[in-house]
Amino acid sequence: MNNSYLLISSVGIEFETDNEPFRALQDINLPIQKGEFISLIGHSGCGKSTVLNIVAGLYQATEGGIILEGKEVNEPGPDRAVVFQNHALLPWLTVYQNVELAVKRVFKKTKTKTEMHDWVLHNLSLVHMDHALHKLPGEISGGMKQRVGIARCLAMQPKVLLMDEPFGALDALTRAHLQDSLMEIQGRLGNTVVMITHDVDEAVLLSDRIVMMTNGPAATIGEILDVKLPRPRDRLALAEDPDFIHYRQQVLKFLYEKQKNPASPLSINSSSKNGETEHSSVSADAA
Amino acid sequence: MTEVKALFRNEQWKSIFSMNQIQLFLRQVLKAVTLPLAGIIIFLILWQSVASNITTSLGQFPGPTEVWEQSKSLVAEHKQERVKEKAFYERQEERNAKKLAKNPDAKIKTRTYTGKATFFDQILTSLYTVSFGFFAASFIAVPLGIACGLSEKVYQSINPIIQIFKPVSPLAWLPLVTMVVSALYTSDDPYFDKSFLTSAFTVTLCCLWPTVINTTVGVTSIDRDLINVSRVLQLSPPVHVRTIVIPSAIPMIFTGLRLSLATGWMVLIAAEMLAQNPGLGKFIWDEFQNGSSNSLGRIMVAVLAIGLIGYLLDRLMLALQRRISWDKQAILR
Numbered sequence: 001m002n003n004s005y006l007l008i009s010s011v012g013i014e015f016e017t018d019n020e021p022f023r024a025l026q027d028i029n030l031p032i033q034k035g036e037f038i039s040l041i042g043h044s045g046c047g048k049s050t051v052l053n054i055v056a057g058l059y060q061a062t063e064g065g066i067i068l069e070g071k072e073v074n075e076p077g078p079d080r081a082v083v084f085q086n087h088a089l090l091p092w093l094t095v096y097q098n099v100e101l102a103v104k105r106v107f108k109k110t111k112t113k114t115e116m117h118d119w120v121l122h123n124l125s126l127v128h129m130d131h132a133l134h135k136l137p138g139e140i141s142g143g144m145k146q147r148v149g150i151a152r153c154l155a156m157q158p159k160v161l162l163m164d165e166p167f168g169a170l171d172a173l174t175r176a177h178l179q180d181s182l183m184e185i186q187g188r189l190g191n192t193v194v195m196i197t198h199d200v201d202e203a204v205l206l207s208d209r210i211v212m213m214t215n216g217p218a219a220t221i222g223e224i225l226d227v228k229l230p231r232p233r234d235r236l237a238l239a240e241d242p243d244f245i246h247y248r249q250q251v252l253k254f255l256y257e258k259q260k261n262p263a264s265p266l267s268i269n270s271s272s273k274n275g276e277t278e279h280s281s282v283s284a285d286a287a
Numbered sequence: 288m289t290e291v292k293a294l295f296r297n298e299q300w301k302s303i304f305s306m307n308q309i310q311l312f313l314r315q316v317l318k319a320v321t322l323p324l325a326g327i328i329i330f331l332i333l334w335q336s337v338a339s340n341i342t343t344s345l346g347q348f349p350g351p352t353e354v355w356e357q358s359k360s361l362v363a364e365h366k367q368e369r370v371k372e373k374a375f376y377e378r379q380e381e382r383n384a385k386k387l388a389k390n391p392d393a394k395i396k397t398r399t400y401t402g403k404a405t406f407f408d409q410i411l412t413s414l415y416t417v418s419f420g421f422f423a424a425s426f427i428a429v430p431l432g433i434a435c436g437l438s439e440k441v442y443q444s445i446n447p448i449i450q451i452f453k454p455v456s457p458l459a460w461l462p463l464v465t466m467v468v469s470a471l472y473t474s475d476d477p478y479f480d481k482s483f484l485t486s487a488f489t490v491t492l493c494c495l496w497p498t499v500i501n502t503t504v505g506v507t508s509i510d511r512d513l514i515n516v517s518r519v520l521q522l523s524p525p526v527h528v529r530t531i532v533i534p535s536a537i538p539m540i541f542t543g544l545r546l547s548l549a550t551g552w553m554v555l556i557a558a559e560m561l562a563q564n565p566g567l568g569k570f571i572w573d574e575f576q577n578g579s580s581n582s583l584g585r586i587m588v589a590v591l592a593i594g595l596i597g598y599l600l601d602r603l604m605l606a607l608q609r610r611i612s613w614d615k616q617a618i619l620r
Contacts (some may be wrong), residue, residue: 056515056519057518058515058518058519076515076518076519076521077519077521078519078520078521080519081519082515082516082519084512084515084516086512088510088512088513088515088516090513090516090530090531090534091613091614092534092613092614093530101520101530102520105520105521105522106520136613138614156520
């Protein structure tokens with residue numbers, strides 16, 4: 001347990017409210033290895049984002065803590081870069097300047113000016129955004145903005161890349177493109193990633209492990225699913241793959257049978273051609 | 288033959304295209320010029336007819352024609368005064384030159400011309416005063432607003448003071464400001480006139496609040512995600528303010544500045560009337576006291592000038608905002 005790269009150790013959090021304190025999370029334990037891709041999945045309001053924010057240091061856990069490479073971390077820092085759902089680019093800086101801001105902050109002492117410049121360009125070309133360096137975020141599409149958001153985080157060379165529903169606000173086609181890009185980059189750089197998602201297909205496609213959370217209040221980890229699909233993964237081939245379908249079923253079962261939450265049905269990738277899962281998504285909505 | 292036909296067709300297309308353009312242009316002209324012009328003409332007609340029915344102890348209430356006459360005479364007076372001034376300096380130079388020719392060691396005196404301030408001199412004085420007061424206020428108010436927006440504690444401690452002083456008419460401050468300025472500003476060779484400082488500080492006192500309040504609101508309503516980006520990057524407070532806080536708050540800061548400048552300009556005129564400090568307000572008061580048959584017309588000219596200048600000041604701030612703001616697409620009104 002102690003040799004894990006990132007350790008979420010008996011984390012719980014309570015929020016102050018007007019009445020009694022609200023316990024959002026309880027007893028979250030999760031060791032993560034270096035280079036692992038972890039997805040957190042669960043119904044809306046179960047506290048997935050809270051977990052991520054605690055790892056990022058944006059929230060303080062009430063009990064327990066986060067240990068990164070043997071050291072406890074409890075405030076935000078560039079070693080745990082966050083990709084926000086709504087890209088969170090500074091609208092008054094160009095694509096280049098947005099990444100540059102992060103690079104300057106992290107490498108001011110270790111890189112020269114030209115090295116920093118090259119590093120910005122390198123990371124933007126990783127996400128295929130080197131053609132729009134001098135555009136403002138308002139002038140590019142949602143998918144492009146999220147690419148820049150990812151480039152900004154990659155450029156910080158974080159120990160852990162935290163992604164808060166990074167593709168949630170995008171249309172299905174753009175989302176697929178970005179998932180492929182992310183897989184490719186992660187395959188190349190071997191980043192340790194913790195990603196929150198609502199999308200079952202996305203979780204199975206990208207992750208090494210899927211962490212499924214129970215419903216709140218006092219949410220915790222329900223089950224952990226090891227996804228042992230060989231990499232590189234191809235979405236077209238996997239669509240028919242029995243293992244993939246099996247993993248998908250496991251997650252859906254957890255979400256719709258064990259943690260039924262009729263108030264907020266999950267978004268399920270309905271473009272899937274798999275009849276069986278179509279059926280399960282329909283029954284989930286009906287429930 | 289076919290080529291010619293094609294060309295002809297092409298020409299036809301062009302002319303149709305330009306017809307459309309002309310129509311579009313005309314429609315734009317109608318919207319941008321004709322309607323406002325119609326509004327102004329109707330207003331002038333109404334004004335003239337109402338004015339001719341009001342008789343005061345100083346004669347007829349000035350209609351548009353009377354105002355036009357008076358504005359011409361104000362221009363003429365201004366030109367006359369400039370001629371006099373020029374003549375004065377020429378005479379003085381001549382006299383000094385003569386003195387020096389007689390005796391190279393002679394002490395010569397140069398006096399500045401102290402003729403009557405014309406309408407246009409008063410406009411300049413007022414503009415100068417309002418900009419001084421406004422800049423002084425902005426210099427304090429913007430940083431204060433940013434501090435209030437960033438720190439709940441600063442806001443909680445300053446807010447009661449703002450709330451109490453905000454509704455006070457700056458004219459209530461005027462006597463106090465006058466006394467304080469004459470007590471504290473006692474230099475032998477003053478760079479500023481005391482009356483100038485009094486008016487300017489009064490303007491400052493009323494320009495503070497809208498800017499402080501709007502800047503605070505602008506700073507507190509920064510997108511949470513951007514603040515989190517700053518926290519993840521561990522930006523230092525000065526960099527945080529420069530790269531995140533100020534750009535996000537710029538629209539609200541400018542809203543505050545424009546409100547401040549508009550009230551500052553209104554208050555300045557009143558302060559000048561009340562304190563008899565040089566400026567447009569004094570011009571109006573002097574004309575009122577003068578009580579000639581031209582007075583009402585001249586006051587009306589001043590009223591229109593005040594409105595026009597207030598409008599131009601606001602446009603100036605808008606242009607400045609357009610220049611400074613990152614969001615060139617934003618529609619500013």
